[in-house]
Amino acid sequence: MSGIRNLMTDDHRRCDDLFAAAEQAAGRGDLAAAREAFGQFHAAMLAHFGSEEGTLFPAFEERTGMTGGPTQVMRMEHQRMRALMDEAAEALDGGRGDDYLGVAETLLIMMQQHNMKEENILYPMCEQHLGGDGTLEGRLAGEIGVP
Amino acid sequence: MRAALSFDSAPPFAAPLRFFLTAPLFGVLAGLLLAFDGGDALASRWSPAALALTHLLTAGFMLQAMIGASIQVLPVVAGASLSRPLLVARVVHPLLSGGALLLAGGLRWGSGFALESGALLLGVGIAVFLGAAVVVFRVRSTSPTIRGLKLAYVALGVAALLGILLAFALARGWPFELVALTDLHAGWGLGGWAGVLLAAVAYVVVPMFQLTPGYPARPAWAFPLAVLGALVVWGTSATFGPPWLVRLAQVFLAASGIAFAGLTLKLQAQRRRARADATYRYWQFGLAASVLALAMVASATLFPALARHAAWAPLVGVLLIIGGFVSFIAGMLCKIVPFLAWLHLQQLARTRVPSMNQFLRDDETRRPWLAHVLAVVLLAGAALLPVLALPAGLAFALACGWLGWNLLQVVRRYRRCVATVEQGRADDGTPREPDDGAA
Secondary structure, three states: OOOHHHHHHHHHHHHHHHHHHHHHHHHHOOHHHHHHHHHHHHHHHHHHHHHHHHHHHHHHHHHHOOOOOHHHHHHHHHHHHHHHHHHHHHHHHOOOHHHHHHHHHHHHHHHHHHHHHHHHHHHHHHHHHHOOOHHHHHHHHHHHOOO | OOHHHHOOOOOOOHHHHHHHHHHHHHHHHHHHHHHHHHHHHHOOOOOHHHHHHHHHHHHHHHHHHHHHHHHHHHHHHHOOOOOOHHHHHHHHHHHHHHHHHHHHHHHHHOOHHHHHHHHHHHHHHHHHHHHHHHHHHHOOOOOHHHHHHHHHHHHHHHHHHHHHHHHHHHHHOOOOOHHHHHHHHHHHHHHHHHHHHHHHHHHHHHHHHHOOOOOOHHHHHHHHHHHHHHHHHHHHHHHHOOHHHHHHHHHHHHHHHHHHHHHHHHHHHOOOOOOOOHHHHHHHHHHHHHHHHHHHHHHHHHOHHHHOOOOHHHHHHHHHHHHHHHHHHHHHHHHHHHHHHHHHHHHHHOOOOOOHHHHOOHHHHHHHHHHHHHHHHHHHHHHHOHHHHHHHHHHHHHHHHHHHHHHHHHHHHHHHHHHHHHHHHHHHOOOOOOOOOOO
């Protein structure tokens, strides 16, 4: 299966996997492994956000003329998650495993409800308006690191 | 498509919160009523106290939580925002609260006036909510959750209509087959409304809270349709026959519920979260109790002699409604209310705020959870040994009161943080970090 919706949804799942690895390591008290896994998660998330904000959303906005709608909300939620990830990284760097788990839980729910909106609403709209644009899909795949 | 444009608008905290805070109070009332009425209450499903208890829990506890959750969840999962969520909440909440109290009172004390007015208030409250929730029907069903929500709302309407009919039939002595109609009302209410809504929400929150794999697409799409299909077959064959088709539909319904619970247990076994938390514990317990209850429903349908035991139906009710639904709801409230507190505070403060776990720590949920398990065990025991009704009722009132207290703590901590932020703004125009507010 291909298409923008599947591509971006699969990347959400990949980020989930990395999140889980970091949380499990922190849960075991292995903060070094948690930092390592969280670093990968953080990088994958930022790449995903960057690709959406730099490529997917502008293409969607240009095609539909909707600039103040769903994409704007998604950008705002990205900002919130960036802040939470910074906070989580600080907790890990400071060796505060429990604080990390608390922030991670908040981040997880924030992230999941955000993903839900994208997967159920925004990506289907993108697919509808931008589906079949192979160049765009290729660019997105490159940006989020899918071969 | 138009609805999708407004999917930013999370409703104000006050809209769902009033329902979430009221729900546990109905649990406390139910527990106290059981303690007050003692062993007679669970002697039969038809005793006035048993009927009152059932409706304090279903039309009270469950309906409050489920309507509150709907108001919150529609924009997120379906992109369908109610146009004026706070107004809807302000109108619907008193109607549902007053209606459930009157209905339960009418059933308990045999007042036809209370029974009818309670049923009508509930009906109007549900109608206003459904009128507002009709936006979801304008959204295309791009996920099994969206379809599940639509079907659940249809079932809520049917359950409410059957309930109003029953209330009037009971109050005025209309010549209906009350037993068959009551069973059908319970089927639409517990299976079609509560069961399908639970599944629709579970498709989203089980993977989200527990990091399990997602529900496989085919059963997720099929379950809501299977439940409503079985209920339609049940209703038509109860009216036009043949009777065996009624039984077949009931067994099919119970089996669908067991399949859903089994699938959820299987997914939860693959969870990737580091720690078991309150939500997970409540869900595991709720799923086990539901499977047991539904297996009892199926076996009594196949072997009607079983159901002749007076304790059978009350036991099923305790396991399904309190062991199952109340557990799921309590587990989700422990997570959703702190998350919403964080979300709204974050929007207000636009700076770093305490994480959701600081609004409700997991260790604060542990003892209420144990009280809940104890209550369910005692309640199941009370269906068999009437002497246990008093401790069972008190334990359940305690568990619900504790849950409500925890949720109130979240709100108290939230308000304190809001006050800190606003104080900071008043002092120097910049929001202050409300870091110490929660603790």
